[in-house]
Amino acid sequence: MSENKSEVVSENKTEEKLPISEFYKVIDYVTIFKSAKWWEAIVVFESAGKKSIGMYLWNKRQDAWKRKQKFTVRDLEEWNKLKNAIEQLTPRLANKQP
Numbered sequence: 001m002s003e004n005k006s007e008v009v010s011e012n013k014t015e016e017k018l019p020i021s022e023f024y025k026v027i028d029y030v031t032i033f034k035s036a037k038w039w040e041a042i043v044v045f046e047s048a049g050k051k052s053i054g055m056y057l058w059n060k061r062q063d064a065w066k067r068k069q070k071f072t073v074r075d076l077e078e079w080n081k082l083k084n085a086i087e088q089l090t091p092r093l094a095n096k097q098p
Helices: 076-089
Strands: 025-034 038-047 050-061 064-073
Touching: 064 076
Parallel strands: none
Antiparallel strands: 025 038, 038 050, 050 064
């Protein structure tokens, strides 16, 4: 995924339809990165009457998008735990520590 990074796309109307199961109702999404082979997006979706946020990564193989990774955040409590952990660890990105 070292191809040119694009800006976050908030206008989704010009993009192709998300390669997500029809089981989910897509509420909204933001593309983080998209190239000819990779597509990364954050998606708000509804399933069984509950809304969640999913972080998706798809890989295009044989002209079809295939899901490579999916990570779901189910509620605000879980989000806050993740956010706190990420904020705790992000300083390590700048420091060259083992």
